[in-house]
Amino acid sequence: MAPQELDTLIDQVADLILNSRRMVVFTGAGVSTESGIPDFRSPGGIWDRYDPEDFTYQKFISDPEGRRKRWQMFKEGYLITEAKPNPAHYAIAELDRLGKLDCVITQNIDYLHQRAGVPDDKVFELHGNTQWVVCLSCGQRYPLTQIKARLDQGEEIPDCEACRGILKPDIVFFGESLPREVLQEATSRAYQCDLFIVIGSTLVVYPAAYMPEYAVERGAKLVIINLSSTPLDGQATVVIRAKAGEAMSRVVKRVTEKIKG
Ligand code: NAD
Numbered sequence: 001m002a003p004q005e006l007d008t009l010i011d012q013v014a015d016l017i018l019n020s021r022r023m024v025v026f027t028g029a030g031v032s033t034e035s036g037i038p039d040f041r042s043p044g045g046i047w048d049r050y051d052p053e054d055f056t057y058q059k060f061i062s063d064p065e066g067r068r069k070r071w072q073m074f075k076e077g078y079l080i081t082e083a084k085p086n087p088a089h090y091a092i093a094e095l096d097r098l099g100k101l102d103c104v105i106t107q108n109i110d111y112l113h114q115r116a117g118v119p120d121d122k123v124f125e126l127h128g129n130t131q132w133v134v135c136l137s138c139g140q141r142y143p144l145t146q147i148k149a150r151l152d153q154g155e156e157i158p159d160c161e162a163c164r165g166i167l168k169p170d171i172v173f174f175g176e177s178l179p180r181e182v183l184q185e186a187t188s189r190a191y192q193c194d195l196f197i198v199i200g201s202t203l204v205v206y207p208a209a210y211m212p213e214y215a216v217e218r219g220a221k222l223v224i225i226n227l228s229s230t231p232l233d234g235q236a237t238v239v240i241r242a243k244a245g246e247a248m249s250r251v252v253k254r255v256t257e258k259i260k261g
Pocket of ligand 1: 041204244
């Protein structure tokens with residue numbers, strides 16, 4: 001994207017934010033790649049290295065080999081305990097401090113929006129987060145750090161210390177339903193907003209990808225900041241093909257400049 005063209009689009013997004021009364025930010029794996037967490041579908045992403053078929057809920061609960069592979073995937077860098085927020089996460093948190101953020105709806109499980117400073121009650125995590133691991137038999141919850149220590153010591157399939165039940169990261173697997181209350185609240189926020197900003201998502205994973213469709217359906221303006229094209233680009237007021245960190249830092253800088261006049 002030519003620098004001048006990007007400047008113009010950044011300026012347009014800043015105006016849309018300043019004119020909006022309810023802004024929802026929707027994020028996917030692309031907002032976190034600059035924190036060192038690979039996305040799923042880009043070259044070199046998770047699905048270049050693992051077969052998605054191995055990671056269904058059914059396979060996890062019925063097949064120890066499926067569990068072993070899943071824990072191994074987590075151990076090999078997808079546990080993301082060390083990842084830190086990047087400029088895109090901080091920019092979104094700054095928009096909240098400026099009073100411009102209704103909420104973040106995220107597909108991510110990395111907890112980086114909260115680490116950057118967005119309050120917990122403003123982040124709707126459609127796919128859960130990796131802070132906790134839960135026992136599917138007795139419901140005992142363990143902090144991820146505790147389970148990670150066991151994996152690092154060589155355990156391949158950690159089980160529940162209380163009842164030896166199956167442990168599962170508290171995230172939504174393929175074939176599992178989304179947390180109902182979170183989905184309901186996110187849907188309602190999407191319907192009510194007047195500006196919906198997508199950052200780093202291919203918009204192909206449903207039902208998450210319904211959110212921008214709901215917003216557009218009710219007349220909200222749509223902004224998409226993503227390195228590759230998405231099925232909703234044609235409906236967006238602004239599409240920015242640039243890295244989320246750079247684009248969002250510049251958007252917030254512009255918003256701040258305009259507020260100061
Ligand atoms: P995706 O992997 O399908 O797509 C990511 C999109 O982000 C791509 O279109 C890519 O071009 C774009 N992108 C990558 N880096 C970018 C950057 N620096 N700036 C702007 N755009 C960038 O991800 P998705 O649409 O979020 O869906 C995949 C599913 O994977 C989600 O459901 C999510 O739960 C899960 N996931 C989460 C994480 C995480 O928590 N960080 C990581 C990988 C996958």
